[in-house]
Amino acid sequence: MSAATETVQEAITQASASGGLGALWTSLIGVVVIAALYEYWRRSSREYRMTKNIPSPPEVPVLGNAHLVFGCSNAEVVAKGNAYLEQLGETLRATLGHVLVIFLTNPNDIEIILSSNNHLDKSEEYRYFKPWFGDGLLISSGSHWRHHRKMIAPTFHQSILKSFVPTFVQHSKNVVERMAKEVGKEFDIHDYMSQTTVEILLSTAMGVKKVPEGNKSFEYAKAVVDMCDIIHKRQVKVLYRLDSIYNMTKMRQKGDKMMNIILGMTKRVVMDRKANYNAEGNAIVEEIDESAKKAAAKKVDGLRDDLDDIDENDVGAKRRLALLDAMVEMAKNPEIEWNEKDIMDEVNTIMFEGHDTTSAGSSFALCMMGMHKDVQEKVLAEQKAIFGDNFLRDCTFNDTMEMKYLERVIMETLRMYPPVPLIARRVDSDVKLASGPYVVPKGTTVVVLQYRVHRRPDIYANPDKFDPDNFLPERMAKRHYYSFIPFSAGPRSCVGRKYAMLKLKVLLSTIIRNYTIHCNETEADWRLQADIILKLENGFNVVLQKRQPVVA
Numbered sequence: 001m002s003a004a005t006e007t008v009q010e011a012i013t014q015a016s017a018s019g020g021l022g023a024l025w026t027s028l029i030g031v032v033v034i035a036a037l038y039e040y041w042r043r044s045s046r047e048y049r050m051t052k053n054i055p056s057p058p059e060v061p062v063l064g065n066a067h068l069v070f071g072c073s074n075a076e077v078v079a080k081g082n083a084y085l086e087q088l089g090e091t092l093r094a095t096l097g098h099v100l101v102i103f104l105t106n107p108n109d110i111e112i113i114l115s116s117n118n119h120l121d122k123s124e125e126y127r128y129f130k131p132w133f134g135d136g137l138l139i140s141s142g143s144h145w146r147h148h149r150k151m152i153a154p155t156f157h158q159s160i161l162k163s164f165v166p167t168f169v170q171h172s173k174n175v176v177e178r179m180a181k182e183v184g185k186e187f188d189i190h191d192y193m194s195q196t197t198v199e200i201l202l203s204t205a206m207g208v209k210k211v212p213e214g215n216k217s218f219e220y221a222k223a224v225v226d227m228c229d230i231i232h233k234r235q236v237k238v239l240y241r242l243d244s245i246y247n248m249t250k251m252r253q254k255g256d257k258m259m260n261i262i263l264g265m266t267k268r269v270v271m272d273r274k275a276n277y278n279a280e281g282n283a284i285v286e287e288i289d290e291s292a293k294k295a296a297a298k299k300v301d302g303l304r305d306d307l308d309d310i311d312e313n314d315v316g317a318k319r320r321l322a323l324l325d326a327m328v329e330m331a332k333n334p335e336i337e338w339n340e341k342d343i344m345d346e347v348n349t350i351m352f353e354g355h356d357t358t359s360a361g362s363s364f365a366l367c368m369m370g371m372h373k374d375v376q377e378k379v380l381a382e383q384k385a386i387f388g389d390n391f392l393r394d395c396t397f398n399d400t401m402e403m404k405y406l407e408r409v410i411m412e413t414l415r416m417y418p419p420v421p422l423i424a425r426r427v428d429s430d431v432k433l434a435s436g437p438y439v440v441p442k443g444t445t446v447v448v449l450q451y452r453v454h455r456r457p458d459i460y461a462n463p464d465k466f467d468p469d470n471f472l473p474e475r476m477a478k479r480h481y482y483s484f485i486p487f488s489a490g491p492r493s494c495v496g497r498k499y500a501m502l503k504l505k506v507l508l509s510t511i512i513r514n515y516t517i518h519c520n521e522t523e524a525d526w527r528l529q530a531d532i533i534l535k536l537e538n539g540f541n542v543v544l545q546k547r548q549p550v551v552a
């Protein structure tokens with residue numbers, strides 16, 4: 001007899017002994033009636049009825065599909081989700097109790113959502129980020145988001161990014177030096193990438209002159225990983241979604257501890273910058289070049305966004321500031337609506353978005369090069385062609401423009417292992433999908449699954465094969481624009497995508513010119529962990545060997 005059956009029998013025996021059997025039956029009947037009413041309400045909602053024709057995994061009353069993920073580890077949830085999509089097709093409906101979600105993997109459907117200026121609001125699931133990001137860019141909505149986006153996008157302008165290159169180089173050289181002690185041993189390179197990407201963000205976008213002593217940056221990065229794990233659990237486990245239950249758990253206590261570490265770091269960053277604020281000294285003055293302006297303006301309309309270099313109204317010289325300086329200046333300007341909370345919200349948002357994504361991206365890229373030696377050799381050949389006899393000299397912005405093959409390696413890595421594996425939006429009106437006779441009702445959560453779109457065999461002929469040539473210009477030209485979306489796309493795409501690509505090139509170029517990378521595992525050994533940012537449950541394990549001096 002199971003322990004549960006014994007407990008129920010014990011309760012019945014005790015209840016009948018104390019004359020409470022009637023009360024027990026009444027309670028049981030009460031529970032059944034409430035469950036039946038809930039199930040009736042759940043199934044008769046407009047969302048449920050309108051999406052009934054969309055394929056769904058097997059449902060049970062009250063819980064919907066929630067029973068399928070009970071007790072599953074993160075990697076198991078990912079594996080199950082993939083298996084259902086494989087079995088049921090490109091568009092899927094799932095329910096967690098009454099919470100209904102539509103999963104999209106068809107680029108035409110995705111374009112309808114992401115290119116629209118209407119479906120810009122994030123889904124309910126992002127609310128668990130609120131104590132961390134406040135009303136920062138990632139989760140805010142409406143006019144607040146529009147105002148912040150307009151003010152923040154120019155702080156990632158190309159002229160600012162170019163000025164960051166020497167700092168990217170210095171930190172890349174530092175991490176090469178730190179990793180020297182691991183040479184010949186197998187180790188998790190993600191730990192090094194995390195610390196470095198935090199420090200790079202602090203020194204560039206945040207303008208911090210001296211990075212925190214000891215392993216404070218690593219402590220921050222670890223706290224971010226733990227906090228993401230907690231937020232992800234709250235998103236997928238029905239009971240933790242309720243604040244009243246979550247507040248009673250040990251997880252809440254751990255969450256508070258992590259938030260203290262995270263907010264402690266970002267508060268110090270803002271205080272430091274304000275104390276050393278010198279807008280004139282830090283500004284980048286850019287001469288606006290007529291021919292560059294005309295070339296930029298010629299870009300295909302559909303691909304234009306607020307990050308493209310289109311400054312048609314700019315004349316003469318333009319003064320630009322990096323993110324935190326720009327925000328401190330805005331807060332001083334009475335004509336701009338910008339206060340202390342706005343600064344903190346954006347610092348917290350960008351410190352998170354800007355480091356964890358690129359540390360995952362760089363770690364995946366290094367592992368892929370460690371596994372695919374032919375690709376590593378081609379990357380090396382390109383580096384030799386660029387750096388010649390002076391192989392270990394500092395990389396410049398112009399060098400990065402020559403790194404076409406490395407760029408393809410990065411894009412192929414982001415295709416196969418997109419650091420942000422999914423995006424969720426709440427649709428603003430009823431949406432007719434292109435993938436079938438489906439209508440997604442207003443207010444429903446839609447989830448765009450980049451990971452699955454990027455592995456569609458009808459788009460990428462051999463989707464599970466690592467092939468940087470998937471990003472040859474002629475192949476890219478033939479594909480749907482929304483079939484490669486690691487940075488999302490449309491008006492709410494990643495504001496840091498150019499920063500990320502430039503930083504990844506400098507970092508990977510510096511590492512590859514110093515070390516040969518080996519990865520003893522195969523992709524089949526990897527256990528993907530998709531809690532907010534895609535990672536590996538079993539670590540990014542590589543072995544480095546010092547590269548012999550290279551002769552061009």
Ligand code: HEM
Nearest residue numbers: 137138353354357358361420423486487488494495496500
């Ligand atoms: C490989 C690196 C990166 C990847 C794959 C990536 C991916 C993404 C994706 C998919 C989104 C949309 C998320 C959503 O809608 O839920 C996003 C938004 C965002 N990203 Fe990135 N990102 C990367 C690096 C960066 C960097 C370096 C920064 C800043 C320094 C940054 C800042 C942001 C911000 C602020 C948003 C919110 C934009 C908005 O809602 O207007 N990201 N990113």
